Amino acid sequence: MHDRADLLVCGDHVLPMTDGLPVLADAAVAVRGRDIVAVGPRADLERAHPGADRISGGIVLPGLVNTHGHAAMTVYRGLMDDVPLHEWLVKYVWPAEKRFTSPENVALGTELAVAEMFASGTTTFADMYFFENEVGRVCAEAGMRVLLGQAVLAFETPDAPSADASIETGAALAAKYGGHPLVSVSLALHAVYTVPPEKLRKGAAMAAKWDVPIQIHVSESRREVADCVAAHGVTPPRLLADTGVLRKGTICAHGVHLTEEDRALIRDAGAGVSLNPESNLKLGSGVPDIAALLASGMRLGLGTDGAASNNDLDLWDAVRLAALLPKGRDEDPTAVPAREAVRLATRGGAELLSMGDRIGTLEAGKRADLCVVDTSSPHMTPLFDPYAHLAYGTRGSDVVHTVVDGRVVYRDRRHATIDAAAVAARVRALAPRIAESAGLRGPARR
Ligand SMILES: [Zn+2]
Structure with missing residues (x-):
């Protein structure tokens, strides 16, 4: 038969x-x-x-679809907590990344992330980081579905001297993984505060040419929005619309501080928002208006963000917060019912990543x-x-x-595909050097 x-x-x-x-x-x-x-x-x-x-x-x-994160940042899990986003990035994360973000460590951190995600039911994740070729290799070997996102920033990064060089890397990834059964490619323009408008415009044109989605952090904190308005006279979504970044399939991570006009812009472009409520809470960025985002009719999915700002990759926490936060925020127990939150973590995420034709539901042919x-x-x-x-x-x-x-x-x-204990042991062995470089005490021994 x-x-x-x-x-x-x-x-x-x-x-x-x-x-x-x-x-x-x-x-x-x-x-x-x-x-x-x-x-x-x-x-x-x-x-x-x-x-x-x-x-x-x-x-x-x-399987759950984790629509935003930086998988290899598992190696920085718990490195520094309880400080504001800007200080956290500038004082701790970026210096540590400068020294330790090598192809080997990206592969190692990604393996740990994949092991953690498999063990909590996640079958697809969107990644935004450096050395994405290593992320693709690890995922292909372990059997994880992934949307790679070569990170583009306007300054020197661990894997590129400039934004233009990062965009070149994105081109190579798009060519290499075209048609791969598990590995898809996007271009990850980091944010409006790290990528100037002319590079946003260039990245948008390239992503359109390669026919891949764009990932970008959008309106994560009040400071980001205020700085954007001060520098450009418009909110981040408007700037993204003006530079061509906000287009069909664009994945806007966070969307904590969006106006009604911002939401309409994102929806009308065929773009959507990846909600990362646990990271937003931990970094004190605010609480996204999930009910309003749902009501707008835009594409919506859930994410964990990187392990350094969560501190785990268990997407069930995001499901629970997506169902609970709107009830508390609006004092309305009927806001975002349980089944809607579960839909966001599965079918919603698949649609946000432009994979709704392949995954997100259980039906013949998928x-x-x-x-x-x-x-x-x-x-x-x-x-x-x-x-x-x-x-x-x-x-x-x-x-x-x-x-x-x-x-x-x-x-x-x-x-069945990863030696999780061996991977964890290798990460534990690396941790004291990471702590030392950030001027911190090493992790507790075990
Ligand atoms: Zn992020």
Whole structure:
């Protein structure tokens, strides 16, 4: 039989995240090669595919899509906390990056990030960093889906002397990974305060030429917006619209301080916002108006941001905050229901990254990217509504299996493609030198 599945993923509840957000009880997802071939009643699919490998658990849903971050920054996790964004960047992060951001350390930090993301159900992430070729290599080997983003800044960076050189690197990445099953490419213009308008314009033209999305930090802090208005007379989204950066598929990270006009500009351009509420809280940047962003109808996804400002890559925290913050902010318990928050982390993120044709829902013809959440533990008992558990009770460690592109990369809470313990040991060995260079004490020994 030519359509015989080689993998069956069974769940007490399967959430395909298709229109209407249905809940399928006692169901399964049949996978052949990279693709989903059927979603339906467990008994029917077991009968139709008797020889298939089988994994199962409480809730099966599309893999989480982490729409903003800097994966390799796991090596700077907890380096410096409880200081403002500007001081954090200028005094600690940029000096540490200058010294330690090498191809080897980017590969190492990315491996640690991928291990952490697989173990919490993330199957795709958008990255913005340096030596992105290493990020692509690590992800291809580990079996992670990624949107690379070569970072462009107007000053010397760890991997380039100038913005023009970074854009050249972006061109090489776009050429190298065109058509790759797991690795896609974007151009990451860092922000309006680090990339001048003429380079924004050039980057936008190049991204259009290569037909890749743009990633950029937008209106993350009040200071960023005030400085932009003082320097250019307009808000960051208006400046991005004027320079061509705000176009179809552009991913605006943060969007904490947006006006109604800003939101309309982003929506009308076919762009969207990656919400990173945990990073915003930690850096004291503010609370994004998630209800207003949703109401605008723009593309919206969730992100963790880098591990140095979160401090973990568990996207379930972002799901919970996306459901809770609007309720507190607006004093309205009906704002952003649980299922909407889960949709943002899966289908919303896939659409934000312009991957909605391949991933984000569980239906025949899409790539098999999914995760399975255990619901047998005390904090998940009893279960009336799986969406409520996912939004309000689930943490990364509840994920038992993760599948990317049809490959089981995490099975029964064990990594199949990464030696996570060895990677962690190598990062621990590097940490004292990082601390010393930042003028800090080394991490506690263990
Ligand atoms: Zn960021």
